[in-house]
Amino acid sequence: xxxxxxxxxxPPEIGAPQNRLHELAVRLKNKNIHVEVLTALPNxxxxxxxxxYKRKQKRQEYIEGIxxxxxxxxxxxSKRILSRLLNxxxxxxxxxxxxxxxxxxxxxxxxxxxxxxxxxAMALSRKLNAKLIFNVSDLWPExxxxxxxxxxxxxxxxxxxxxxKCYAKASLITGQTQGIVDDIKGRxxxxxxxxLPNGVDVSFYDPSKIGESDFRxxxxxxxxxxxxxxxxxxxxxxxxxxIIEVANQLEDYPNAQFVIQGAxxxxxxxxxxxxxxxxxxxxxxxxxxxxxxxxxxxxxDIAVIxxxxxxxxxxxxxxxxxxxxxxxKPLLLGxxxxxxxHFIDRAKAGRFYKPEDTESMKAQIIFMLENKTELEEMGVxxxxxxxxxxxxxxxxxxxxDTLQNM
Numbered sequence: 001x002x003x004x005x006x007x008x009x010x011p012p013e014i015g016a017p018q019n020r021l022h023e024l025a026v027r028l029k030n031k032n033i034h035v036e037v038l039t040a041l042p043n044x045x046x047x048x049x050x051x052x053y054k055r056k057q058k059r060q061e062y063i064e065g066i067x068x069x070x071x072x073x074x075x076x077x078s079k080r081i082l083s084r085l086l087n088x089x090x091x092x093x094x095x096x097x098x099x100x101x102x103x104x105x106x107x108x109x110x111x112x113x114x115x116x117x118x119x120x121a122m123a124l125s126r127k128l129n130a131k132l133i134f135n136v137s138d139l140w141p142e143x144x145x146x147x148x149x150x151x152x153x154x155x156x157x158x159x160x161x162x163x164x165k166c167y168a169k170a171s172l173i174t175g176q177t178q179g180i181v182d183d184i185k186g187r188x189x190x191x192x193x194x195x196l197p198n199g200v201d202v203s204f205y206d207p208s209k210i211g212e213s214d215f216r217x218x219x220x221x222x223x224x225x226x227x228x229x230x231x232x233x234x235x236x237x238x239x240x241x242x243i244i245e246v247a248n249q250l251e252d253y254p255n256a257q258f259v260i261q262g263a264x265x266x267x268x269x270x271x272x273x274x275x276x277x278x279x280x281x282x283x284x285x286x287x288x289x290x291x292x293x294x295x296x297x298x299x300x301d302i303a304v305i306x307x308x309x310x311x312x313x314x315x316x317x318x319x320x321x322x323x324x325x326x327x328x329k330p331l332l333l334g335x336x337x338x339x340x341x342h343f344i345d346r347a348k349a350g351r352f353y354k355p356e357d358t359e360s361m362k363a364q365i366i367f368m369l370e371n372k373t374e375l376e377e378m379g380v381x382x383x384x385x386x387x388x389x390x391x392x393x394x395x396x397x398x399x400x401d402t403l404q405n406m
Contacts (some may be wrong), residue, residue, distance in 0.1 A: 001032075001033045001034065001055060001106050001107075001401070001403065001404075002033070002034040002035075002036075002104070002105040002106050002107070002388070003028060003033050003034070003035050003036075003104045003106065003107045003108075003109060003403070004023055004035075004036050004037075004038060004099070004102065004107070004108045004109070004124075004128065004130060004156070005024075005025055005035065005036070005037045005038070005049075005104060005108075005109050005110075005111070005318055006038045006039075006087075006095060006099065006108060006109070006110040006111070006112070006117065006120065006121055006124065007021055007037065007038075007039050007111040008039065008040050008073070008091050008114055008117060009021075009037040009039070009040075009044055009111070009308040010022065010040075010042070010068065011063060012042055012050065012063075013042045013043075013044045013045075013291065014287055014288075014290065015044060015045070015119070015226055015233070016198065016232075016318075016319035016320070017111060017137060018044075019319075020198050020199075020319065021037075021111060021231045022037075022063065022064070022066070023199075023201060023396075024392070024395070024396055024399070025037060025066045025390050026065070026066060027392060027393060027396035027397075028396055028399070028400060029065055029066060031396070031397075031400050032225055033400070033403070034324075035066055035067075036067045036068075036069065036102065037066055037067070037068045037069065038067060038069045038071070038095055038098060038099045038102070039069070039070055039071075039095075039097070040070065040071060040072075040073040040091045040094075041053045041071075041072065041073055042070075043072050043073065043075045044366070045233070045263045045264060045278075045287075045392060046205065046263070047074060047075050047076060047077045047087075049075055050139070053070065058070065059071075060401045062104045063295075068389070069098060069099075069102065070088065070098075071091065071094035071095050071097070071098035072091075072094045073087065073090050073094065073154045074086045074087050074090035074091075074256075075087065079107075079265070081152070081156060082236065088114045088116045088117070089116060089128040089320060089336055091117065091120075091209055092116050092117055092119050092120045092173055093120075095117070095120045095122050095256070096119075096124060098119070098235075099124045099127075099128070100124065100127045102128065103128070104128050104129045104130070105128050105129075105130040106120060106130060106131065106384075106403075107130055107131050107132075107133055107406075108121060108125045108128060108130040108131070108133065109133040109135055109174075109402060110130055110132070110133070110134060110135065111135050111137065112134060112135065112136050112137065112138075112166070112352060113137070113138050113142065114140070115140045115159055115162060115163060115398070116159075116162065117139060117167070118134070118162055118163075118165070118166035119162070121134070121166070122165070123189075125169070126176050130353065131171040131172070131406060132169055132170045132171055132172075133170065133171065133172045133173075134166050134167060134169075134170040134172070134173045134174070134176060135173075135174045135175075135176075135196060136173065136174065136175050136176065136180050136184065137176040137180075137198075138176075138180075139180055139183060139312070139315075140159070140163075141156055141159035141163065141217055142158075142312065142396075143237075143294075143312050144156075146278075147160045152369050153269060153272060158296070161245050167184065167187075167188050167191060168191075170191065171195075171212060171406060172192050172193075172194065172402070172406065173188070173191055173192065174193070174194050174195070174196035174258075174399075175193060175194075175196065176196065176197060176198055176317070177195075177197065177223070177315045177316060177317050177338055178315065178338055179315015179316070179337065179338050180315055181193050181194070181195050181224070182315070182329060183315065189209075189232075194398075194402060195278040196395065197390060197395060198317065198319045198322060198390070199322055199386070199390035199391060199392040199394075200322035200323055200325070200326045200386055200390055200391070200392060202326050202328075202383070202386065202387050202391055202392075204294065204326050204379075205293075205294050205297070205323050205326035206294075206326070206327075207294075207298050207320075207327050207328050207383075208361075210294050210298045211291075211295075213296065213298045213299035214295075215295060215296050215298075215299035215300070217300050218264075219259075219283065219285070221257060222255070223256050224406070225256075225257045225298055226254050226255050226256055226257065226301045226368070226369055226372075227257050227259055227299070227300040227302070228243075228256065228257070228258045228299070228300075228301070228302045228304050228332060228365065229258075229259045229261070229296075229300035229301075229302065229303055229304060230243060230258075230259065230260050230261065230303075230304045230305075230306070230320075231259075231261040231262055231287075231293070231296070231303075231320055232261075232262050232318070232320045233262055233263075233264045234260065234262050234263060234264030234265070234266045234267040234270060234306075235264045235265055235266055236265065236266060236308075237308055237313075238266070238305050238306055238308070239307060239308040239309075239334075239355070239356055240260065240266060240270055240306060241266075241269075241270060241273060241305055242334070242356060242358055242361055243258055243260065243282070243304060243306065244270060244273045244274050244277065244282060245358050246281070246358050246361050246362045247274075247277075247279055247281050247282050247366065248277045249362055250281065250319055250362070250365065250366075253366065253369055254281070255366075255369070256281060256365065256369055257281050257283065258281055258282045258283065259283045259285060259287040259300065260282065260283070260284050260285070261284075261286070261287060261288070261296075262287050263286070263287050267284070267286075269365075270284070271284055280292070293323060294323075294327060297323060297324055297327040298327055299328055300329065301329070301375065302329060302331070302332050302350075302375065303324035303325075303329045303330070303331050303332070303350075304319070304332045304334075304366060305318055305320065305331055305332065305333045305334060306334040306355065307334060307335045307341070307355055308355065309336075309354070309355035309356040309357075312334060313336070313337065313355070314336055314337025314338065315337055315338050316335060316337070316338065316339065317335075317338055317339045317342070318335065318339070321339065321343065322386055325343065325347075325349055325382035325385065326381070326382075326383055326386050326387070327383075328379030328380060328382055328383045329379055329382065330349060330350040330351070330375050330378035330382060331343055331344070331349055331351070331369070331378075331382070332350060332351055332368065333348030333350050333351070333352050333353070334352075334353050334354070334355045334356070334361060334366060335355065336352075336355060340352050342385070342389070343382070343385070346385065347381050347382060347384075347385035348377075348378065348381045349378050349379075349381045349382035349385060350378055350382070351364040351367060351368060352364070
């Protein structure tokens, strides 16, 4: 059985889709599926091609036994819509011309977004005689429209037509959350749609295997500090300004410290807001490689998971949740819907606050600061739940069974 994964984002880039797809590829390879990846020159999140890949090096390489083919992509730091479209469509074009030379495959799994990669995926599935699997990690363009990121009606109509065509051509549609699966099933009742969630390598994120962390010492935290940690993309959808606003209201709790680690378009804005309030309890740190995350998570106390208060996000499960739970860290969760149902209602692995509600978030932070003994119990619940429901080995096994029956 041969599978080609088509994605714009892949290691050595750092990020949720990069990690998720690579972990899936490795596990399918271990089940004797021949897996190859067709992706772009790595450039995310700084929108600059990595130094080792600039002069036509590493256009074909092996990462943990996975053959990775890379094609050209237009990269610009500009946030203009034209630059973003050139970024997407340059890889659509180059991936097709690179991919058509790779030989035949049984399946082609394409990651969306970016939705426009569906053009290349549909053409390649025909050329390579492969059944198309359309993997949806975000309901684009619906999310882009509701977030106000794309307002051009012509472009939105084009995207909605493309979405419909991609689903219609797919032999299998996979959704990252149950909310995505239910949405697509509702609109395309005749299509085969299955849940292919994100998850976690519970053997890698295992606090019992991690030695003493120097994270607190390196960043000058005191032994009695309670560290609320956000690690990930600093984007618009996350609504991270709520952390700054609440941190500004906790002068009576000097041991409450907030770490915001990552990069993204909202970082400068967040830093300016923190400087405006002259906050000493908010700390901005640069993103790190995946290998560093277990040690960092072991050192912090609570994982903060915020999103904007939009109906769109009721089906969202931010990927950063899984690693934190596997490391026995309770959640301060500001995501209603599917995430709350899994990790608060069922797992009892944290506390929920109403998204974008500063008073609600503040109340839950104070509860956690004043009820430290409950944090340990939440952490135990957390690891038990993700080990049962979101273990990457079990997820890959489910997809393997599905492919065998197609």
